[in-house]
């Protein structure tokens with residue numbers, strides 16, 4: 001049963017130097033035409049059963065699309081799949097796009113959660129990350145959403161950008177603690193290969209903080225946000241009680257979800273499906289009445305267990321104790337028991353990539 005629907009909106013007004021999400025700034029396709037294709041794509045899954053609890057408009061920059069277009073789109077979508085029992089409906093927005101009036105309009109559409117791509121609450125940080133908005137834009141955006149009645153507000157922060165110090169993090173914290181934020185995603189800056197930062201990093205022209213400083217920064221977020229009442233429930237995610245992101249929890253706990261749009265991923269009946277990242281291929285396939293899927297992976301046997309380790313160990317829920325024997329003994333010091341489960345300690349979360357590699361190569365058959 002599919003409980004989550006992800007919709008990828010690939011439009012951006014500029015491309016950030018660190019971002020490898022599929023998005024483009026040229027008008028290859030109109031917003032309206034793209035929304036029509038999404039509906040057509042959804043019709044290709046009519047054999048699936050849905051009981052939608054979460055809907056997520058992610059990107060790219062979903063807040064670039066006019067709210068009147070979303071109104072028609074959501075009306076048409078509700079004719080294809082039942083959206084009356086949604087518990088969480090999120091839109092990602094860039095800080096410079098929406099203000100109170102637009103937030104009121106999207107709240108009228110049933111959207112009850114906003115994820116704002118703040119990235120940094122310091123002008124230095126925004127400059128280092130090549131962002132085109134100001135700290136004031138972010139503050140105004142968050143306050144406007146709250147005033148418009150959307151109280152479930154999440155903020156994305158990127159840390160460990162070039163020359164960032166712990167003092168900068170304290171400044172971030174000082175600004176955010178006065179804002180009506182219920183959820184925070186604090187991402188470690190990753191210089192992905194196909195991005196400008198990735199290229200500069202591989203040419204040693206981009207200097208990032210060393211691993212000791214990164215560890216201190218990570219622990220800064222964990223400890224400071226804890227003292228503000230946020231629970232650390234996934235490696236990069238923190239929430240006030242009851243405000244964990246239900247949609248993303250379905251990914252981590254291995255529930256079924258459907259992703260629509262260029263580059264979107266789905267997980268249905270133990271099969272992982274990846275849509276093409278090419279917008280013309282996407283459009284042509286959907287117009288021909290074919291699923292725009294380019295990658296199909298059936299998960300069974302040890303692959304399912306491996307997948308569970310890779311996703312659930314990122315969370316406070318961890319893995320059922322019955323799988324603990326697959327963890328090499330020398331790694332057990334990084335784990336703790338939680339009822340009938342075993343999970344990583346904070347110290348273990350810091351080393352998650354190394355730990356998963358060791359488990360994969362030494363304990364799980366290939």
Ligand SMILES: C[S@@+](CC[C@H](N)C(=O)[O-])C[C@H]1O[C@@H](n2cnc3c(N)ncnc32)[C@H](O)[C@@H]1O
Nearest residue numbers: 018019021059060061094117156187188189190
């Ligand atoms: C799909 S992006 C959309 C956010 C929105 N368009 C914005 O930029 O405000 C989701 C989030 O991924 C994070 N992100 C993107 N690239 C990243 C990278 N290379 N390293 C760490 N976090 C990254 C950013 O925090 C971003 O807000």
Ligand code: SF4
Nearest residue numbers: 012015016019059060
């Ligand atoms: S970070 Fe956001 S605005 Fe920047 S390119 Fe990625 S999706 Fe677009």
